[in-house]
Amino acid sequence: QPAAQPEPAPAPPADLPEGMGPLPTEVPVPADNPQTEEKVELGKILYFEPALSKSGNFSCNSCHNLGTGGVDNQQFSIGHKWQRGGRNAPTVLNSAFWSAQFWDGRAPQLEDQAKGPPLNPVEMASMDETEVVARLTEAGYGPLFEKVFGANALNYDNMAKAIAAFERTLITPDAPFDLYAQGKADISEAAKRGMQKVVEVGCTSCHSGALFTNNTFQKFAYGTDEGVKSVSGKDEDDHLFRVQSWRNVALTAPYFHDGGVKTLDEAVRVMAKTQLDTELSDGDTADIVEFLKTLTGTQPQVTFPVLPRPEGHALSWSD
Amino acid sequence: QPAAQPEPAPAPPADLPEGMGPLPTEVPVPADNPQTEEKVELGKILYFEPALSKSGNFSCNSCHNLGTGGVDNQQFSIGHKWQRGGRNAPTVLNSAFWSAQFWDGRAPQLEDQAKGPPLNPVEMASMDETEVVARLTEAGYGPLFEKVFGANALNYDNMAKAIAAFERTLITPDAPFDLYAQGKADISEAAKRGMQKVVEVGCTSCHSGALFTNNTFQKFAYGTDEGVKSVSGKDEDDHLFRVQSWRNVALTAPYFHDGGVKTLDEAVRVMAKTQLDTELSDGDTADIVEFLKTLTGTQPQVTFPVLPRPEGHALSWSD
Ligand code: HEC
Ligand code: HEC
Ligand code: HEC
Ligand code: HEC
Ligand SMILES: [Ca+2]
Ligand SMILES: [Ca+2]
Numbered sequence: 001q002p003a004a005q006p007e008p009a010p011a012p013p014a015d016l017p018e019g020m021g022p023l024p025t026e027v028p029v030p031a032d033n034p035q036t037e038e039k040v041e042l043g044k045i046l047y048f049e050p051a052l053s054k055s056g057n058f059s060c061n062s063c064h065n066l067g068t069g070g071v072d073n074q075q076f077s078i079g080h081k082w083q084r085g086g087r088n089a090p091t092v093l094n095s096a097f098w099s100a101q102f103w104d105g106r107a108p109q110l111e112d113q114a115k116g117p118p119l120n121p122v123e124m125a126s127m128d129e130t131e132v133v134a135r136l137t138e139a140g141y142g143p144l145f146e147k148v149f150g151a152n153a154l155n156y157d158n159m160a161k162a163i164a165a166f167e168r169t170l171i172t173p174d175a176p177f178d179l180y181a182q183g184k185a186d187i188s189e190a191a192k193r194g195m196q197k198v199v200e201v202g203c204t205s206c207h208s209g210a211l212f213t214n215n216t217f218q219k220f221a222y223g224t225d226e227g228v229k230s231v232s233g234k235d236e237d238d239h240l241f242r243v244q245s246w247r248n249v250a251l252t253a254p255y256f257h258d259g260g261v262k263t264l265d266e267a268v269r270v271m272a273k274t275q276l277d278t279e280l281s282d283g284d285t286a287d288i289v290e291f292l293k294t295l296t297g298t299q300p301q302v303t304f305p306v307l308p309r310p311e312g313h314a315l316s317w318s319d
Numbered sequence: 320q321p322a323a324q325p326e327p328a329p330a331p332p333a334d335l336p337e338g339m340g341p342l343p344t345e346v347p348v349p350a351d352n353p354q355t356e357e358k359v360e361l362g363k364i365l366y367f368e369p370a371l372s373k374s375g376n377f378s379c380n381s382c383h384n385l386g387t388g389g390v391d392n393q394q395f396s397i398g399h400k401w402q403r404g405g406r407n408a409p410t411v412l413n414s415a416f417w418s419a420q421f422w423d424g425r426a427p428q429l430e431d432q433a434k435g436p437p438l439n440p441v442e443m444a445s446m447d448e449t450e451v452v453a454r455l456t457e458a459g460y461g462p463l464f465e466k467v468f469g470a471n472a473l474n475y476d477n478m479a480k481a482i483a484a485f486e487r488t489l490i491t492p493d494a495p496f497d498l499y500a501q502g503k504a505d506i507s508e509a510a511k512r513g514m515q516k517v518v519e520v521g522c523t524s525c526h527s528g529a530l531f532t533n534n535t536f537q538k539f540a541y542g543t544d545e546g547v548k549s550v551s552g553k554d555e556d557d558h559l560f561r562v563q564s565w566r567n568v569a570l571t572a573p574y575f576h577d578g579g580v581k582t583l584d585e586a587v588r589v590m591a592k593t594q595l596d597t598e599l600s601d602g603d604t605a606d607i608v609e610f611l612k613t614l615t616g617t618q619p620q621v622t623f624p625v626l627p628r629p630e631g632h633a634l635s636w637s638d
Binding site: 057301 | 367369374375376381384385387388391392393397400401570572573581582583584608611612615618620621622623624625628630631632633634636
């Protein structure tokens with residue numbers, strides 16, 4: 001038999017707008033939290049761990065359900081004692097690629113972000129770090145942390161590190177657009193028109209590159225939430241929000257930081273109007289939506305973890 | 320090379336009490352709901368589906384978490400709008416083996432049982448079957464039901480059938496006791512003493528056989544819940560409850576139908592006192608608990624399902 005010829009790398013389609021391309025497969029990893037298989041596994045367990053919450057009712061996955069695009073599709077998530085916060089839960093999918101976490105960017109990294117929800121009174125509502133660590137200790141996490149981080153390593157910082165490491169695996173490659181951009185598959189004519197339209201209209205000045213966000217904070221004159229200003233207190237930061245990626249956006253309704261817009265169609269029109277002072281025709285809107293739908297990638301496959309638990313008694317939950 | 324000798328079947332240990340043995344590997348399946356791989360897969364998706372609940376917050380897995388022994392370790396589960404019911408959530412693990420479902424046996428089969436929670440006002444709180452079916456339709460379940468049940472098959476009965484088929488796969492073999500009973504591994508001396516003690520004291524008159532339940536309803540003179548009488552209205556059924564299996568019991572604290580007893584140790588003492596008028600010594604209690612711990616089996620491994628969802632808009636949730 002003759003030796004198999006190496007497959008020629010397929011050519012990207014000629015009409016691919018500049019900058020667009022397939023989702024990167026490597027995520028940035030901070031030097032002080034290298035990825036290891038065991039750390040990712042521990043992070044996964046913690047991601048599904050209701051013991052991070054005071055009531056025992058909420059895990060990260062409650063609001064960022066990996067079965068539904070890393071969101072809960074609520075306007076405002078249901079949290080401790082059925083409270084709801086004031087911001088829509090963004091997806092955790094591909095969050096390792098964002099320049100900063102939260103709509104207002106107040107957490108620089110996933111490690112910082114993961115320390116928030118367990119103590120947030122309208123989310124998981126644990127009293128303090130000590131309480132969370134005590135519950136994890138009672139559950140039997142000691143040996144699991146030791147295996148990953150060494151002796152006496154069950155602490156809040158390492159919890160956040162492990163969760164962040166897991167989140168860095170939640171990337172969604174091989175969206176129809178990605179296969180198209182690699183010359184491996186086609187997308188619909190409507191989607192191709194949409195792909196050109198977003199360039200023509202100017203969307204890609206903010207939603208640029210393979211991530212479909214330039215990862216900057218931009219003025220969005222909508223609603224009463226002050227965005228970055230609510231963190232910095234500075235007037236120049238008023239109504240600045242991180243440009244949301246379009247990756248998996250067809251799965252993450254409702255839209256915007258207040259979840260106030262129910263459909264992707266309407267979100268596209270609002271964006272065109274507020275950001276670019278443009279009224280899109282129905283046809284152009286539909287084409288753009290078709291294009292955005294091609295950005296839904298392969299969702300992460302995870303084996304549902306068996307959580308460590310004490311034998312013969314329950315962890316203590318409270319309201 | 321000589322042909323490999325077949326491994327001799329290991330002999331069960333000589334001290335194994337009569338009737339005790341490893342968990343059966345085959346579950347009873349009703350003639351009108353045969354197991355198929357695709358049905359089980361659909362059932363798994365539905366088991367993790369928050370769209371069975373009105374608020375979008377609860378799936379079966381919320382209260383019967385497969386990561387924590389098929390329970391939530393709450394006294395009374397948190398349900399719609401943070402309501403709590405009056406009964407402790409039993410495990411779904413091995414439930415295919417029980418003679419009837421619920422503490423009072425009011426659902427003859429898993430198929431009947433699964434129709435309850437979506438409409439229970441303190442659990443998932445959907446208004447009626449039509450509402451649940453409409454939400455599943457909008458989510459995109461049509462083709463999934465069609466593949467399993469044929470054309471136009473998305474209905475409430477088939478939903479229950481699929482969930483029941485999935486539940487029939489949630490069995491937990493190879494507990495330390497099972498390996499011991501098969502002569503494959505040892506258990507501690509304390510556990511062996513406990514194993515003899517439960518026979519001597521009389522526990523196994525009810526908790527008998529490989530399931531550690533004779534699957535009958537027995538008087539339990541404890542608490543104010545009337546058990547089977549609350550269903551039948553008959554005085555002779557007062558305080559009758561299904562004998563709970565000991566399988567995985569170390570994971571299912573708190574104990575009894577009202578979750579009123581926090582530890583397995585205390586549950587064992589209460590049982591001895593109420594059911595057998597016996598005060599167990601501390602040593603005997605500890606030995607029995609050690610034995611019960613050997614009944615924790617291998618927990619089911621499931622791949623977390625990606626749920627069908629509409630593109631560009633959310634399902635409608637409400638309070
Ligand atoms: C009760 C709901 C709830 C729970 C539980 C919850 N989150 Fe969130 N999450 C949110 C909301 C709401 C936001 C947006 C808040 C904001 O921007 O001010 C958010 C933001 C995030 C972000 C930022 C994403 C982005 O694009 O900026 C990440 C990452 C994240 N959460 C991960 C987690 C992790 C990890 C956990 C568990 C430790 C968790 N969340 C628990 C509701 C929740
Ligand atoms: C000047 C910058 C800018 C331009 C131009 C822009 N966007 Fe945005 N886009 C943003 C920002 C910032 C957000 C986050 C808004 C928020 O806080 O809810 C966003 C959010 C979105 C969302 C919602 C994402 C979500 O998950 O809620 C969609 C959809 C969207 N943009 C599409 C478009 C389209 C289509 C265009 C062109 C017609 C466009 N954008 C032009 C900055 C921009
Ligand atoms: C909000 C909590 C909650 C939700 C959601 C819930 N359950 Fe339950 N489940 C319970 C409680 C409490 C009981 C015991 C009720 C009783 O005996 O009266 C129970 C009983 C059961 C039983 C009987 C087990 C036995 O040993 O008798 C099964 C099986 C079961 N549930 C499966 C399911 C399935 C399948 C779903 C989803 C369709 C579901 N549950 C949703 C709380 C819940
Ligand atoms: C006459 C019948 C009978 C005898 C004898 C009996 N039990 Fe039980 N057992 C039951 C019933 C019925 C239940 C369910 C009680 C309820 O409704 O909470 C139960 C429940 C239990 C539970 C709690 C299971 C759970 O998930 O909450 C444990 C543990 C237990 N029995 C252990 C024992 C031990 C140990 C003995 C002997 C010392 C014993 N039982 C003797 C009938 C019996
Ligand atoms: Ca959203
Ligand atoms: Ca229990």
